[in-house]
Amino acid sequence: MKLTLRIWRQAGPADSGRMVAYEVPDANPDMSFLELLDVLNERLTLEGDDPVTFDHDCREGICGACGVVINGQAHGPRERTTTCQLHMREFSDGDVIDVEPWRSVAFGVVKDLMVDRSGLDRIIRAGGYVSVNTGSAPEAHATPVPKPIADTAFDNATCIGCGACVAACPNGSAMLFTSAKVTHLNSLPQGAPERSERVLNLVEAMDAEGFGGCTNTGECTNACPKGIPLDSIATLNREYLRASLGRK
């Protein structure tokens, strides 16, 4: 396949950045999108150009490190698929493909396609945990958890923290990410004692990081490679209301 990639190049946070076109004449339909970038980078290196910087690690869709906007879509055209798992057979010979970093006020560009997502970590640090010190846990079977509740917790715990939801949201909101953590922990009996503080603190941290508000457009859930449902945002709102009333 012969492809044209138009890639966002930005030397650092201070640089204004621009799209630069590269021809890739020897793409293979079985390549992953990141392997396509690898091939381009090998060539750029030998030609004395600066290779394209992008985050990636596990390359099997679970670590959450990778993620670029492909033709305007976070992680590209295939549903529930991270960039590393997207293969070139989704494209056609002769295609022109735009490749950009996550765009959001809260995610500054570090270099090229690499962005700073540390705001998501700070949301978790504000209370996305159960306060249990090592060694103090009761026997695992002391508290049975009904299967449907355990399943809901699991579905939300599958969030990989890639930030696609933020990149896809017209408001740059991190509501889907935050709601996944609140739903995961607040639905479990182990998370109940800190239920109110958790939701209030997470939402406060989310706002402090500069993420936008939620207007229920649903772009987040469409872009989410793990299929975190929009229902989780409803759960967050319910938990938040409950906690706010309780606190007064």
Added chain:
Amino acid sequence: MTFFKLGDDIADTRAPDVPIEQRWDKRRFDAKLVNPANRRRHSVIIVGTGLAGGAAGATLAEQGYHVIQFCYQDSPRRAHSIAAQGGINAAKNYRNDGDSVYRLFYDTVKGGDFRARESNVYRLAQTSTQIIDQCVAQGVPFAREYSGLLDTRSFGGVQVARTFYARGQTGQQLLIGAYQALSRQIDAGNVEMHERTEMLDLIVVDGRARGIVARDLVTGQISTYLADAVVLATGGYGNVFYLSTNAKNSNASAIWRAHRRGAYFANPCYTQIHPTCIPRSGEYQSKLTLMSESLRNDGRIWVPKKAGDTRSPDQIPEEERDYYLERIYPGFGNLVPRDIASRAAKNQCDLGRGVGPGGLGVYLDFADAIRRLGEDKVREKYGNLFEMYDRITGEDPYKVPMRIYPAVHYTMGGLWVDYDLQSTIPGCFVVGEANFSDHGANRLGASALMQGLADGYFVLPPMLGNYIASSKFDKVTEAHPDVVETVNEATGRLTKLLSINGERTVDSFHRELGEIMWDECGMARSEDGLRKALGRLPELREEFWRSVKVPGTGSQVNQSLERANRVSDFLELGELMCVDALHREESCGGHFRVESQTPDGEARRDDERFAYAGAWEFGGTGEQPILHKEPLNFDYVHLAQRNYA
């Protein structure tokens, strides 16, 4: 020609000489304690945030130590523990199916082909039950039954159902649990977290580990971090093979640098090659993806009987197929252990019967299972794996048999540690896959997660406390000559890499190294092949330092420079792996020497000569390594040859 020198034997002196079930209690009782009020005056560096490192960081911080922690990723949540699929073993015996701490201990020693230390393995089995309690309390959403109680399943090589799991994402869920516990301590100010920061070298002062040199991967700034002890939790070194199931950036630099500073490296040749991975599709292949071995419960493995048969699988009639595992191992069939299944697939491909691109693949066929159980049932059991296969290959496994091929997956070898998890450098502790301790020559499924968390949550913290309580720490500053020298060496190395400006990319060297290692130190190793590799590797290393091309500068994000530094260490480690593989003239677990096999082609161990862990001392650049043997005693599990026919 020999490639090494023989040194004195080495022994673990930390496990107390009492019956095995009392050793850990006794060791903890004998360990010195640090007064809670004094702990915050002591700092500990932890490199890595996977299961072992994340758990250790959270726990030590909870106990009051000041933790300084590092990861090269942009967030501690991305460590490669996250990719583990299958599950975590624990001797809970919730099934009442005859499991016990002793049985888990026994299975692990036997599964490791009698090349692990009994004391350590027993403690691992003892600790396993606490891990499940801890993780459940953290909110890890393990699979549950309708009763609300935890579900378990069985895994290869054992006859009880002791594996706890969270769908096919157990590693992810356990890691998020550890990450959340760590996040809580970061928020509390007890952990100073440095993301996107990579360790370049270990600082050893007066014979003790006192810090690290690390590079900020965003600014390129090289800094020193000093502390009372250093914990390495940096994972395995499977990426020496270039293609593996490891994350792209997983590397051996931290443990290799520590090795060069005096930490012995044990059993480097013990690597696990997993039989069910998706085969490579072309030259551009950057990594390999594992398909859970649970697929072998219902899939049947076959190749065409005729070599070079290029017909599509549906055109090959039943009588022209060879279900070779069922034929050779009628007792275990498709469920033989990982090492045996991997080698059998290689043998078929060597005979020219492999399928797919390059003939490097065998079929894993679900047609019978779909006929027997119905497509819905198969979808329910394996749906997410089939979807993943389809996403990567573009083929629908409900209609076309999967193609699989073995791939490097885990490294049992690692830095030598004693019962306290301390390396041969005092104050340098090693946890998780980075150490060599618990799996012998072969790791059983669902045991890696168990070991990482056991080390991090429960074993390291009291032993680290003992070290701190029994040592006196002189103040070390950045001006100390040993610190200055280490910084200069690390800086000089990066400057050299940037200055070569040759004509080959880092990846081209890494690929070539990987091919040599895979061909000569992979699934089957021979004296001739290993000698050939040992001839070629020093040349490749010289060529690397002469003609690698690393663009850009050191004072910016430079992923080529990061890779170059890691590959330069892989080039040295690869050589030690070959030396170790050559010296071990027996077959055991993941190490198969073609000269040591039974008449029917099975691995033959040699307990007379090789019932020891081989701990290698760095002999100096360009000098031969020195072998120290740790004799292994089997007082509880009696030595026996594995047999799966």
